[in-house]
Amino acid sequence: MTLEIYFDYFILPLLTLSIILVFFRLLKGPHVVDRVVALDLIITIGIGIITVFTIRSNQKVLLDVAIILALIAFLGTVAFSYYIEKRNDE
Amino acid sequence: MSDIIIAIISTIGALSIFFAALGILRMPDFYLRLSVTVKASTLGVGLLLLCAAIIFPDISVTTKAIAIIFFLFITSPIAAHMIGRASYFSNTPLWKGTIIDELEGMYNKKTHKLESDPEKADSPKGPEEDNIADTEEETK
Numbered sequence: 001m002t003l004e005i006y007f008d009y010f011i012l013p014l015l016t017l018s019i020i021l022v023f024f025r026l027l028k029g030p031h032v033v034d035r036v037v038a039l040d041l042i043i044t045i046g047i048g049i050i051t052v053f054t055i056r057s058n059q060k061v062l063l064d065v066a067i068i069l070a071l072i073a074f075l076g077t078v079a080f081s082y083y084i085e086k087r088n089d090e
Numbered sequence: 091m092s093d094i095i096i097a098i099i100s101t102i103g104a105l106s107i108f109f110a111a112l113g114i115l116r117m118p119d120f121y122l123r124l125s126v127t128v129k130a131s132t133l134g135v136g137l138l139l140l141c142a143a144i145i146f147p148d149i150s151v152t153t154k155a156i157a158i159i160f161f162l163f164i165t166s167p168i169a170a171h172m173i174g175r176a177s178y179f180s181n182t183p184l185w186k187g188t189i190i191d192e193l194e195g196m197y198n199k200k201t202h203k204l205e206s207d208p209e210k211a212d213s214p215k216g217p218e219e220d221n222i223a224d225t226e227e228e229t230k
Contacts, residue, residue: 003093007100011138014104018111025114025123030230033177034120040169041114041127045107047158048135051142052100060146063154066139070161077169081176085202088180 007056015049036080043073096141103137106130119185119229120177128170132162183223191221 019042026038047066054062113126136159143155179202184191197204223229 003096006097011100011104014108018108021111021115030228031120031177031180031182033173033180033182034123036173037120037124037127038114040173041110041131044131044135044162044166045111047162048103048107048138051135051138051155055142055145060148060151060154063142063151063158066158067154067161070158070165074161074165074169078172081169081172084173084176085179088176 004056007052011052012049012056015045015052019045019049032084033081036077036084040073040077043069043076047073092144096144099137099144100141103134103141105134106137107134110134118226119188119223120182121174121184124170124174124177128166132166135162178221181221183228184221185229186223186226188222194220 022038022041022045026035026042029035029038047069050062050066050069054060054066107130110127110130113130114123117123117126139155139159143152146152178193179197179199196206
């Protein structure tokens with residue numbers, strides 16, 4: 001078994017299954033903070049999928065997208081928590 | 091030889107991401123979900139990026155991968171702490187089986203400051219209005 005087959009038939013399906021599981025929490029989440037954390041986790045798993053896809057397709061440029069996604073995930077979570085904390089005061 | 095190392099590292103990474111996803115679906119309470127998610131997913135993505143850094147014999151990919159790992163390791167605890175704090179202020183209930191909530195009454199609800207003395211925090215709470223949920227359904 002080569003590494004390519006292993007990445008295609010084990011790693012990528014496992015990551016996809018993880019995204020589906022987190023998506024259930026995003027739909028279900030009883031509070032808004034659950035949804036924020038689920039969104040953050042989906043973006044983080046997305047970075048992992050981009051990395052595996054970079055390895056499989058030999059396109060190094062795609063790692064730049066992963067950097068941008070990491071930035072956006074952090075900014076999004078911080079903004080959400082800031083406004084949730086503010087909203088509670090009123 | 092390096093194929094075996096890459097296979098082992100990527101397996102650990104993908105499995106820990108999978109356990110993070112399982113944990114966010116199955117844990118009974120927001121705070122437990124947060125605690126499972128952040129650590130496991132950071133470890134998993136870090137290991138997958140390490141795989142990319144090993145596979146490509148190129149200095150630019152290694153630099154980018156290490157930059158992303160460094161950035162994730164710095165930012166994800168900060169984001170988790172901020173969202174946990176916001177959820178505690180917005181009265182997200184704790185799990186029904188929680189034994190003790192040591193933060194209870196320690197936060198000043200007006201200035202959002204943490205006091206070490208509950209008298210100074212000035213947020214009086216009766217014993218019946220704690221944050222711990224009464225039923226399983228509240229936190230599910």
